[in-house]
Amino acid sequence: MKLATWNINSLKVRLPQVLDWLAANPVDALCLQELKLPDEKFPLEAFTEIGYQANWAGQKTYNGVAVITRGAGTDVQRNLPAYDDHQQRIIATTLDSPMGDIRVISAYCPNGQSIGSDKYEYKLEWFKALRSWLRDELQRYPRLAILGDYNVAPKDEDVHDPLKWIGDVLVSEPEREAFGSLLELGLSDAFRQFEQEEKSFTWWDYRRYAFRRNAGLRIDHVLLSQALQPYCTACVIDKAPRANEQPSDHVPVIATLDFAAALA
């Protein structure tokens, strides 16, 4: 089973790239962020034509998340139930697997804009609400994967130039603590369970030739519950789509779960 996440920064612009990517990477679930389109503009047919189903929470202009899946999802949940928020940042669905139900969540965590701004306070509040919801969700669904754009580089090794970024949004200590508070629930950062190349990033600013200079951050993550982590055999970043014409500023992250040994 393969699970992936990709912040595509406008599904309208990136739809052809997403379809191409799925053809080349037929994952079981692809979590998308920053759809930037309202519910009624979601291109469902484009996905059904290639054998996928979809659940989404759209919004005009900003935000918006989706989970593209091979099978039909059940128990679909939009947004954080106990956090009143018009920004569409969460969609959750339950997939069938040889191990039983697996909860898959696509998350677009707030950016925070700048330290001390209203948006930064909102980001920290939102993470608290996310943590609280995830605690309950893990009780209901021990096999849980939450994938998305967390807008947090967890450690200095996830930052191209840590000195330049000290105290900045996306790397500040309160944000890293917020991210760490999710790990305290028993979630693990799948990417760091494996040997990885140094300077592995998932996002590069469009400006100043950041991709060419590999001036990036690792802010897109796959978090796996304790029940799922033992089955994860790989977690990789696919940098290829950043070289496309009109690329997203983020690239996909893919986690592989292998249940064969457990079922043998």
Add this chain to the structure above:
DNA sequence: ATGGTAGACCATCTA
């Protein structure tokens, strides 16, 4: 210190 680019949308906002 500012601005650089991209996307949504036609003046800025968000990232």
